[in-house]
Amino acid sequence: MSKPRGLIAHTWSGLKKDPLGMAGFVLVSIILLLTILAPWLAPYDPLDVNVHNRLSGPSAAHWLGTDQLGRDILSRVLYGGQVALKVSLVAISVAMAIGLLLGMLAGLGPRWLDRVLVIGFDTVRSFPTIMFALAIVALTGPSLNTVIGVIIITSIPVYARVVRTQTRALRQRDFILAERAMGASTGRILRDHVLPNIAAPLFILASMDVPAVVGMEAGLSFLGLGVSPPTPSWGSILNDGYSYLRNSPWPIIAGGIPLIAVTLGFTFFGESLRDIFDPKLRSKDK
Amino acid sequence: MLRFIVRRGLLSLLILFLAVSLMFGMIHMVPGDPATVMLGPKATPEMKAEFSRRLGLDQPLAVQLGRFYAGLARGDLGEDPFTNREVTVIVWEQLPYTLVLVLVAIGGASLLGIPLGCFSAIRRNSLLDRLTAVMSVAFIAIPSFVVALYLLLWLAVKWRWFPAMGAGESGNLADQAHHLVLPAIALGLGWVGYIARMVRASMLEVMEENHIRTARAFGLPERTVIVHYALRIAMLPTVTILGMGIGTMLSGALFAEIVFSRPGIGKLLYEAVLTRNYPIVMGSVLVTTGFFVLSTLASDIINAMLDPRLRERQGSGE
Numbered sequence: 001m002s003k004p005r006g007l008i009a010h011t012w013s014g015l016k017k018d019p020l021g022m023a024g025f026v027l028v029s030i031i032l033l034l035t036i037l038a039p040w041l042a043p044y045d046p047l048d049v050n051v052h053n054r055l056s057g058p059s060a061a062h063w064l065g066t067d068q069l070g071r072d073i074l075s076r077v078l079y080g081g082q083v084a085l086k087v088s089l090v091a092i093s094v095a096m097a098i099g100l101l102l103g104m105l106a107g108l109g110p111r112w113l114d115r116v117l118v119i120g121f122d123t124v125r126s127f128p129t130i131m132f133a134l135a136i137v138a139l140t141g142p143s144l145n146t147v148i149g150v151i152i153i154t155s156i157p158v159y160a161r162v163v164r165t166q167t168r169a170l171r172q173r174d175f176i177l178a179e180r181a182m183g184a185s186t187g188r189i190l191r192d193h194v195l196p197n198i199a200a201p202l203f204i205l206a207s208m209d210v211p212a213v214v215g216m217e218a219g220l221s222f223l224g225l226g227v228s229p230p231t232p233s234w235g236s237i238l239n240d241g242y243s244y245l246r247n248s249p250w251p252i253i254a255g256g257i258p259l260i261a262v263t264l265g266f267t268f269f270g271e272s273l274r275d276i277f278d279p280k281l282r283s284k285d286k
Numbered sequence: 287m288l289r290f291i292v293r294r295g296l297l298s299l300l301i302l303f304l305a306v307s308l309m310f311g312m313i314h315m316v317p318g319d320p321a322t323v324m325l326g327p328k329a330t331p332e333m334k335a336e337f338s339r340r341l342g343l344d345q346p347l348a349v350q351l352g353r354f355y356a357g358l359a360r361g362d363l364g365e366d367p368f369t370n371r372e373v374t375v376i377v378w379e380q381l382p383y384t385l386v387l388v389l390v391a392i393g394g395a396s397l398l399g400i401p402l403g404c405f406s407a408i409r410r411n412s413l414l415d416r417l418t419a420v421m422s423v424a425f426i427a428i429p430s431f432v433v434a435l436y437l438l439l440w441l442a443v444k445w446r447w448f449p450a451m452g453a454g455e456s457g458n459l460a461d462q463a464h465h466l467v468l469p470a471i472a473l474g475l476g477w478v479g480y481i482a483r484m485v486r487a488s489m490l491e492v493m494e495e496n497h498i499r500t501a502r503a504f505g506l507p508e509r510t511v512i513v514h515y516a517l518r519i520a521m522l523p524t525v526t527i528l529g530m531g532i533g534t535m536l537s538g539a540l541f542a543e544i545v546f547s548r549p550g551i552g553k554l555l556y557e558a559v560l561t562r563n564y565p566i567v568m569g570s571v572l573v574t575t576g577f578f579v580l581s582t583l584a585s586d587i588i589n590a591m592l593d594p595r596l597r598e599r600q601g602s603g604e
Contacts, residue, residue, distance in 0.1 A: 020420065119297070119304075123301045123308070126579050127575055127578075128533075128536070128537030128574055131537045131574050131575065134555055134571075135309060135312070135571050139312055139313060211427045215429035218431075219429060219541065222541075223544065223556065238431075241435075242545070245439065245443055246443060252435050252436070259429060259432050263428050263429065264424055267424070267426075
């Protein structure tokens with residue numbers, strides 16, 4: 001695990017043996033590319049209103065048609081990916097960092113602290129996520145930052161629990177005990193031994209968490225509780241489409257496809273990564 | 287065993303208590319006073335004062351929280367400030383719609399998922415097995431509201447096979463069932479694959495066991511061995527998952543209810559959020575969270591009854 005080159009080669013050879021994982025990887029790469037290149041690829045400004053051409057079907061000028069304000073749906077879908085990308089990047093990395101910290105604290109700290117933290121994790125998880133999100137939005141008003149905050153809070157326990165379990169398991173291992181006996185500090189043990197050992201499961205968890213995070217953002221934006229108009233998000237495109245469902249099916253078709261592609265791509269890719277790096281996790285899943 | 291149940295039950299109560307208090311605290315931390323938020327900018331100071339007094343908002347937070355729990359113990363969740371109706375009555379009116387939807391969804395998912403998982407285990411690595419494996423992962427991943435929207439678009443609006451809105455005429459069972467189909471599919475689709483996976487995994491485990499070998503050695507027909515001996519045991523872990531599923535689905539039903547304009551707890555909460563109707567928000571969150579915690583508790587206990595090893599592990603906080 002020390003040589004990054006070996007790591008990439010290992011992943012690649014594992015992916016080549018798993019067609020579904022490879023398909024997921026390709027799908028994820030395509031979507032990432034399209035999203036990052038959105039400003040150059042989008043044929044129109046996603047906010048450009050054209051009332052003379054409302055709710056039109058696909059044409060040479062507008063490949064996916066236009067919405068109720070005559071905005072180009074293809075451009076909105078491409079830019080919508082940037083919202084999804086931003087939310088998942090920010091939410092997952094912050095949740096992972098805090099989860100890592102709290103999980104290691106629970107795993108290595110005194111017993112009472114472990115108890116308190118575990119009850120805390122369970123409390124947060126005891127709210128059904130969507131209800132929790134709605135309740136928070138009811139209090140603070142709709143905004144993308146609220147969505148990110150909710151996802152962070154509800155995801156922390158997921159990461160923290162994995163880190164805690166792994167840290168506790170490592171704590172009893174001989175090589176850690178030996179380091180301890182030689183007088184290594186807790187910080188050193190965490191940095192040199194615990195961190196490298198939990199990095200792989202953590203990243204696999206993150207890649208499998210992307211569909212849930214993207215789905216959550218889209219879901220809240222669909223309910224009108226996420227991004228504020230006129231910003232395009234896959235969820236808000238679906239929301240617009242839902243309101244004008246009987247006039248044109250295209251906004252719904254176009255807003256749904258990237259969501260399905262992202263969730264499938266990351267799930268297949270994540271499952272494949274898990275099988276490559278941690279066959280043990282697979283048996284636990286059963 | 288009893289000790290485990292009591293300890294696990296107390297922990298659930300503690301978690302529920304923390305969750306509700308947290309929720310209550312957050313409502314009162316909201317910037318601006320709730321009376322202004324709920325009554326709107328045109329309310330006079332007298333109206334606001336009267337409103338605050340009626341909801342008990344002029345008391346300190348601890349007193350309000352105490353009153354809330356005292357009310358809760360009597361089964362009283364307060365009043366809807368807009369209609370003056372009791373929150374419990376409103377929640378009870380909506381709950382059956384959601385419960386029926388959830389039960390139909392999970393029932394349908396089991397009817398499909400159990401045979402699928404069973405066949406996959408018996409015909410391991412067959413085309414059906416591999417197809418089920420891919421589909422189950424796929425269906426779990428796709429957000430349910432996207433499924434709901436596509437179903438609405440094609441089966442209700444375009445082909446008109448199913449109604450697009452509402453829960454059907456009251457008293458007309460056939461009509462209500464007709465209205466249930468699409469929301470139930472949207473809610474249950476992801477569970478088909480989940481259940482199939484569970485059944486497959488536990489079937490594979492059970493099929494290796496001695497009593498199955500004995501049954502076969504006695505020359506019982508393969509069908510009898512599978513249905514009467516293997517599946518019956520393999521079903522146990524699946525049943526606990528189903529229990530937990532009901533709790534999760536109660537909140538997941540929200541999207542199906544909104545897309546198909548069905549009454550229910552999810553829709554109630556959503557509308558309360560939009561109008562900042564805090565007592566209703568509090569009531570519906572409490573009911574769904576309560577169901578969620580209880581169903582997790584129930585499936586933990588059933589699991590522990592089935593598997594003493596798990597009981598040990600959970601008792602030590604793993």
